[in-house]
Amino acid sequence: MDTIRKLEILSDAAKYDASCSSSGSARPALSGGLGNGAVGGICHTWAADGRCVSLLKVLLSNACAWDCAYCVNRRSNDVSRAGFEPEELVRLVIDFYKRNYIEGAFLSSGVTGCPDTTMERLISVARTLRVRERWNGYLHLKAIPGASEQLVAEAARWADRVSVNIELPSAESLGSVAPDKSPRAIFSVMRSLARAGGFEPRRLLPTDVTPSSVPSSNPGSTAFGNLPAVSGAAAERVPVYDVRLASTDRPSVMEVRKDRRRNPEAAVLPAGQSTQLVVGASPESDAVILGLAENLYLAYDGRRVYYSAFVPTTPDPRVPALPGPPLLREHRLYQADWLFRFYGFKADEILSADRPFLDADLDPKCAWALRNLDRFPVDVNRADYLELLRVPGIGPRSASRILRARSGSALKPEALQALGVVMKRAAFFVTCSGTVPRIAGSMKSANPEAAFARAALVDGAREKLGGTQLEFDWDASA
Ligand code: SF4
Incomplete structure (x- = not known):
């Protein structure tokens, strides 16, 4: 050849x-x-x-x-x-x-x-x-x-x-879908890579998730009905990897990355280690996937976790026969991962056992903000950097610009767009010393509790990617 x-x-x-x-x-x-x-x-x-x-x-x-x-x-x-x-x-x-x-x-x-x-x-x-x-x-x-x-x-x-790919989000799925691989074999390589890069892997405790993390109400599970990994596990307990941090009071991924305990003399592996999780080939919820990803960042100094929508290439009875890769789900997981690394969020703030899947219509930060309206509105003239980062439409760069710009004089709503704030989202969640922004092109005052707010925050990803997305019943799983 x-x-x-x-x-x-x-x-x-x-x-x-x-x-x-x-x-x-x-x-x-x-x-x-x-x-x-x-x-x-x-x-x-x-x-x-x-x-x-x-x-x-x-x-x-x-x-x-x-x-x-x-x-x-x-x-x-x-x-x-x-x-x-x-x-x-x-x-x-x-x-x-x-x-x-x-x-x-x-x-x-x-x-x-x-x-x-x-x-x-x-x-x-x-x-x-x-x-x-x-x-x-x-x-x-x-x-x-x-x-x-x-x-x-x-x-x-x-x-x-x-990189060493973890591929499946639970030991049980790994055992049924990739029987030649074992958690021990994967994590030992991750530990060796962390040490090679001058990072001492953190101590971890075993854990498992309750049935609510893979809810029976999740219609996506019907797509896996023929899978041995799912049939019993969804109704009972799904063991996940031994990657929970020993401390419940764990730091955010963003904090740890700022304070990376990397030996400055370790000249090897300058771009660190990464891994990949296949999404949609097994029944674990987004909550399980994000919890695992967070722990991989914290425990092994992972530089990136990649989420790869399962591409059904040739049929195999161990994986679902999807009409196409679940790209919308992959997209939302990447957005949530961004919140770990650059916005100071923790996995259990984004999802939980009673809310195991990301919202199909909203980016995870907007979805979090609508669930936490008691934390809003944020006054851009008083909030600190971390509070600003939590506002939909404000990112690290615009948050820094706000801090600099307000040191001269108090900001007015009309100044925010020029600082990089995406007002079509932020308008619902900020004030400028008590002045509430107006919705662009309208005389309505932005109010996140108003009926139109959620519709105004929908980002259109479902329309772009939805044709190949597993259809979860988001309301049933909420
Ligand atoms: S992922 Fe593919 S190439 Fe890698 S070990 Fe499994 S079968 Fe082999």
């Missing part, structure tokens, strides 16, 4: 992995070396389905010995198989880089032999690129669950980012 045909097969096989963002690294040029990983030198483009394609994103091999039901490369799937020799992949990366086709590489692999053998082959590519070729471009390596701590540490030595 020639290299071009291999490339076709192995780049196509890699496209469903969403955990390939190249953000977070600024590897400088080396004297006498080749290339650099500086953010300014990286040109991002995105495929029509939203996946990053600015990197050479390819598998070393798709001849996988494992059988994850959601994966096109699973052992039991009848697809063309191919594999590169490590040296062949090195040449490809260097040739593409020299031709300016790529700014970096995302290298993963199906499991060929055992996890350590696969890891060694990936590391061999990385080491050759860095040492022999003196290639200094951005490199993201995938770690294989169950790989030894030494190999994970070596992968971290050569790569900007290493």
Whole structure:
């Protein structure tokens, strides 16, 4: 098989992995070396389905010995198989880089032999690129669950980012949908990566969720009726991973990220570790998914959790036969994740056991604000930074601008838009020293309790993405 045909097969096989963002690294040029990983030198483009394609994103091999039901490369799937020799992949990366086709590489692999053998082959590519070729471009390596701590540490030595995908939001779903993977194998790699990056993993306690986290009223569960993971579990208890922090008084992800306990002398893994959660291949609620994501950020110094809408490729009885990937749900989870990382929210503020799914029509911050009207209106002339961040339509940048602008004189409603405040949302939730903004284009005073407020806050994502969304009964699950 020639290299071009291999490339076709192995780049196509890699496209469903969403955990390939190249953000977070600024590897400088080396004297006498080749290339650099500086953010300014990286040109991002995105495929029509939203996946990053600015990197050479390819598998070393798709001849996988494992059988994850959601994966096109699973052992039991009848697809063309191919594999590169490590040296062949090195040449490809260097040739593409020299031709300016790529700014970096995302290298993963199906499991060929055992996890350590696969890891060694990936590391061999990385080491050759860095040492022999003196290639200094951005490199993201995938770690294989169950790989030894030494190999994970070596992968971290050569790569900007290493990711290990957790894939399923509960141990039970992992057991039924990805039977060759185990929580222990995944978390041991995460712990090794955290340590390689100079972060001591936090102590965790076991937990589980009550049935209300996977409510029987959730009609989405009918889509999983034939799944062994769901049939009994939804009615009883669904064990989730052993990733709850020991302290109930835990900090927010935003606080921890500001105060990152990273050893400044740890030169490895500048872009940290990331992981991917497949959404819609198993029955866990958004509350379970967000709770897990929050704990991964807090416990293992995760840089990013990616939510990947399950793409039904070829039928498998272990996963639901969806009409299309649940993109609206993926979109809302990303919005909620943004609230962790940049707005100081905690998972249990966004969702709870009695409200387990994100609102389909509202972004999670608007939905939270409408549920917490006792915290509004916020006076933009008196509120502190964290209070401003909680206002729909105000982000980190506009909150900082408000603090600066009001130091001169008190702000009036008409000044807010110029500071970057999105008034069509914020108008319902702020005052300016007692003056309530008017709704744009109307003489109505903004009032979040008015009947039109919720309709005015609907963002239209359902219309854009709803055609491929699992249809949950949001009212029934509220
Ligand atoms: S280990 Fe699972 S997810 Fe990874 S390539 Fe193999 S079948 Fe796919």
